[in-house]
Amino acid sequence: MNILVCISKAPDTTTKISFTDGDTKFNEDGVQFIVNPYDEWYALVRALELKEAQSGKVTIVSVGGADYEPIMRKALAIGADDAVRIDAQPTDAYQVAAEISNYAKDKGFDLIIAGKETIDYNGSQVAGMIAAIMDLPYVSNAISLEVDGATATLERDKQGGTEVLSASTPLVISAAKGMAEQRIPNMRGIMAARTKPLQVVPASGADTLTETVSYELPPAKGDVKLIDPENMEELVNLLHNEAKVI
Amino acid sequence: MNVLVFADSENGKVSKAAFEASTYGAKIAADNGGSATLLTYGNLNEEALNELASYGITNILHSSSISEMDPMQLARLTAAAADSKQCDVIIFSHDYTGKSVAPIVAAKLQAGLVTGAIDYPSTGDDFVVKTNVFSGKAFANVKINTAKKVLTLLPNSVSKQKQEASANVEAFSADAGAASVQVKEFKAEGGDGINLTEAELVVSAGRGLKGPENWGMIEDLAKELGAATACSRPVSDIGWRPHHEHVGQTGIAIRPNLYIAAGISGAIQHLAGVNGSKVIVVINTDPEAPFFKAADYGVVGDAFEVVPRLIEAVKSFKAAQA
Numbered sequence A: 001m002n003i004l005v006c007i008s009k010a011p012d013t014t015t016k017i018s019f020t021d022g023d024t025k026f027n028e029d030g031v032q033f034i035v036n037p038y039d040e041w042y043a044l045v046r047a048l049e050l051k052e053a054q055s056g057k058v059t060i061v062s063v064g065g066a067d068y069e070p071i072m073r074k075a076l077a078i079g080a081d082d083a084v085r086i087d088a089q090p091t092d093a094y095q096v097a098a099e100i101s102n103y104a105k106d107k108g109f110d111l112i113i114a115g116k117e118t119i120d121y122n123g124s125q126v127a128g129m130i131a132a133i134m135d136l137p138y139v140s141n142a143i144s145l146e147v148d149g150a151t152a153t154l155e156r157d158k159q160g161g162t163e164v165l166s167a168s169t170p171l172v173i174s175a176a177k178g179m180a181e182q183r184i185p186n187m188r189g190i191m192a193a194r195t196k197p198l199q200v201v202p203a204s205g206a207d208t209l210t211e212t213v214s215y216e217l218p219p220a221k222g223d224v225k226l227i228d229p230e231n232m233e234e235l236v237n238l239l240h241n242e243a244k245v246i
Numbered sequence B: 001m002n003v004l005v006f007a008d009s010e011n012g013k014v015s016k017a018a019f020e021a022s023t024y025g026a027k028i029a030a031d032n033g034g035s036a037t038l039l040t041y042g043n044l045n046e047e048a049l050n051e052l053a054s055y056g057i058t059n060i061l062h063s064s065s066i067s068e069m070d071p072m073q074l075a076r077l078t079a080a081a082a083d084s085k086q087c088d089v090i091i092f093s094h095d096y097t098g099k100s101v102a103p104i105v106a107a108k109l110q111a112g113l114v115t116g117a118i119d120y121p122s123t124g125d126d127f128v129v130k131t132n133v134f135s136g137k138a139f140a141n142v143k144i145n146t147a148k149k150v151l152t153l154l155p156n157s158v159s160k161q162k163q164e165a166s167a168n169v170e171a172f173s174a175d176a177g178a179a180s181v182q183v184k185e186f187k188a189e190g191g192d193g194i195n196l197t198e199a200e201l202v203v204s205a206g207r208g209l210k211g212p213e214n215w216g217m218i219e220d221l222a223k224e225l226g227a228a229t230a231c232s233r234p235v236s237d238i239g240w241r242p243h244h245e246h247v248g249q250t251g252i253a254i255r256p257n258l259y260i261a262a263g264i265s266g267a268i269q270h271l272a273g274v275n276g277s278k279v280i281v282v283i284n285t286d287p288e289a290p291f292f293k294a295a296d297y298g299v300v301g302d303a304f305e306v307v308p309r310l311i312e313a314v315k316s317f318k319a320a321q322a
């Protein structure tokens, strides 16, 4: 089974967010970048488990500049077999999805898996767009995945519960919590990753359809009002009369 | 500019998010001299359809041939509906169905997509929408550069507005193609059915509660308030609570009117998912807990004493209101 896993770069979760250039650009100064957790913990690890159980190959793909390579090496250290970097600055989800689709269209992948969203733009867009462009079935927010021959059985999150469903491969999936457990790369993996193939391919020049014109930070909170722990009537009173939320 | 609103339903019931999306879509249409059409599918009785009709919508298209959430079929249906009513803007709720179907529709129509919108688009020459980014740590104003536009609206971002006018309901069918997924079984979450992303009040607890056996008081407080329950990530990771209750940067982002957090330290990744809440109450034994900096009301105390007292206070408040 050949699996393509889409890997995005994201700021570490402890990053204090700020902007530059008149609030038009994310301030990358001193920011530590990681593999987007949903791509790493769930999409990549489940792909590796399936490959280990059934043989095949796991390829990772990113749309990004050379600054993407450290996080791609991390994904190789966790166990991916090879990596492809499509050389373009990612600016919107449609462009990223179109570039990945263009790369993947004649490679015969059985599964294309991405995380359910990135923790920076939280778009939940790329996987669904790939499915649309490649005209493949799509299962979003999948929390489990088994593959038997050309049939995949999945569970997905839905309003009010989870749903069990099946679809045939080739198939596009967005992965959510529950699909696998995070894997910490070991020394052997890190050494091996240095020599695994990381191919750079030119972009096809896909269109962008949206642009971010500015960013804002949420207004600062005022001081917390402390309530006597013995006096919860006072808290209820404030929530009703002052905050007007109950 | 005509607007199409996609409304999901569950077991014949329409969610609050669909009424918010209708209110939102109707206002965008009205502001731009157009009308709003609503598309829905599955088993919906007349009562549910009539309710959908009262949020500023002009036409309701109801497709009864599709009943499962098959994203490919629903995307084709949506594109056909948008085409039949000449809609340039398509609105989904930012829920599981919307997140699944909207990107497909957008890519098929080559329409710019903004997910998780939290406000109405700007009314000038440019179509700019404000959305949550960095899991709620910031907002981005995103401009859509295409004539056709697709948006998903984050629940609890606009308040639904019921109106007198009632829409005309039409049966709608289109070639949605073959089924791309086969749904075998739905497993309901159980509980009292208050959906966490839509809930106006949320009671949440963390590792400070020491064990799953102590969640009774959290559930009781939630029940008294009519709130949904949530938890911090470690609590769901160790299996004290189900995954779908995990809020934060790697869980779900919520923006209720009231978020009560007991025994949660307020790590940056937790705050990311909840700091869009209008009012935050923090109950923690440690006065230095970082959560107090993000709170409106703070109680420095032991949750095992404070929460039962709060339950009693809410009961007396409700009795006095009745």
Ligand SMILES: Cc1cc2nc3c(=O)[nH]c(=O)nc-3n(C[C@H](O)[C@H](O)[C@H](O)COP(=O)(O)OP(=O)(O)OC[C@H]3O[C@@H](n4cnc5c(N)ncnc54)[C@H](O)[C@@H]3O)c2cc1C
Residues within 6 Å of the ligand: A013, A037, B205, B206, B207, B208, B209, B231, B232, B233, B234, B235, B246, B247, B248, B249, B250, B251, B262, B263, B264, B265, B266, B267, B268, B269, B270, B273, B283, B284, B285, B286, B289, B301, B302, B303, B304
């Ligand atoms: C990549 C990454 C992503 C993450 N994503 C998330 C996320 O999405 N959501 C999330 O929640 N976390 C996330 N985390 C984890 C986060 O950093 C914190 O570890 C976590 O939120 C802490 O959970 P907690 O507050 O329940 O537990 P703790 O940090 O252990 O805090 C327990 C709190 O309870 C208080 N307490 C103890 N006893 C009592 C009592 N009797 N009464 C009242 N208070 C009491 C303590 O003073 C303490 O403040 C993430 C971490 C990483 C590295």
